[in-house]
Amino acid sequence: MRVAVTGGTGLVGRFIVNDLLREGHDVTVMTRRPPLPDFFAKHAAHQFYDLDADVPDLKRLDAIVHAAFDHVPGRYRGGEGDDPEGFLRRNLDGSLRLFDAAAEAGRRVVFISTRAVYGPQNGMLTEDMVCRPDTLYGKAKLQAEKALLASGQQATVLRVTGVYGPPGPGQRHKWADLFDDFAAGKRIAPRVGTEVHGDCLAIAVGRGLDGADGIYNVSDIVLDRRDLLEEWRAVTGIDGRLPDRADASAISRMSTEKLEKTGYWPGGIEWLRSALREIAEQAGILPKGA
Template sequence: MGDVLVTGGTGNLGRIVVAKLREAGHDVVVLSRRPQPGHSVRGDLRTGQGIPAAVAGVDTILHLATAPRGDAEACSRLIAAAIEAGGAHLVFTSIVGVDRIPLRYYEAKKECERLIETSGLPFTIQRATQFHALVFRLFAAQRRMPLLVAPTCDFQPVHMRDVADRLVEHVSAGPRERVPEIGGPEVRSARSLAQSYLAAANRRRKIAAIGLPGRIFAGFRAGANLTPNHADGTLTFEDYLDERL
């Protein structure tokens, strides 16, 4: 068994984190429901099957796995298994604004934070702003529409590599509990990001800026998803587009 167990290690962020951990000299095991190439162990956070064996003997658990539903339940199962195994350092990735934007997905992340903080385990909770990839998908999903719709709010997208670097630091440093948030290097209007997307994709389309009703969009409009005092990311949205397109 390795010294670091990574849940969600086959996802977009997880693959980057696993590679960086191994580069830093850590013995990393990836938790997966299905057999994976490399050093992996089978376990299912949805049911708890295989989780006690997966966490046994590890020093750090890096919890990156996420799902539209069942995040809190999965986190609770992981915590219970970690406590039973002796109390590994649990590193959790969350999102800036989970306590101020009433999205169901965000509320589940907030509940995971609460479960971890009250578990008695040594822990580190890292909140990050939205990834460049999420903003990209927002625009790319509209590629067949006559207009490109951009919400009337700002984003501070961060590159997954910047977040991965921070997470590797936490594994090496040990428990820090709540650490400063990490955001991308720039706070940008959605319209500005849409313009950069169109330019990089070499497309000409009008941009329609729209506001949406409700408490969720009000949170974004108020900047609850931003952390301008922690603009620690180094890679801009244009850097991401250069890689992606």
């Protein structure tokens, strides 16, 4: 299949591109800047793409995975910074232009959305519940979801939780600052959240490309910072000040039952431990293959 991935050089997009390449797809990365050499597992073509610009011709493609999102570095919620109008113009209007172009070309779309569309909720998050986003990020993603699904084209919406995993060349992984603070003995605030390995997300993208239309939650483990840092200490031997345990009742789990029926499987704690070992190896803390 000929697949384009917008935002393919991002922390999340790289997992998707690498998985598609491993599966033998012809992949085009659509970003403002071309990837660094050896950024992906294999060669991927590059097409200039900017959310603020016109959409390139999509007729040569079979499907588009839309993972591009413009935001303040390191922040999704609050990612608009002091420019909410520009944030919406780029991310919402830009996504709608892409969806319109895909519909005109008759191409399937897999849209990387977010658990933030649900907003504050009690209990298990399921795809059929009423969404009440309380951030501009969640509101923009929800509006884009609705427009895509209302178009009648072949489309998959993946509501994704926090994504973790080893970074690519020139990238810092999502917990880099946290691990640095831990090693420095700094006080760390308690926090708990839901997480999913980037390779699990890539599996979900594959199910979408295979024809699983509609909305699907993509999540895996509920992870407390204290547990994460204990795992990091066990892998690396690095010690620091562990935070207090956060209130786990304050976080709603995401049901992935619907997605699991398509062949998706969560990686669980073993995928987390494997990712931490690889992160430690990349940082030179552990020897390769330790």
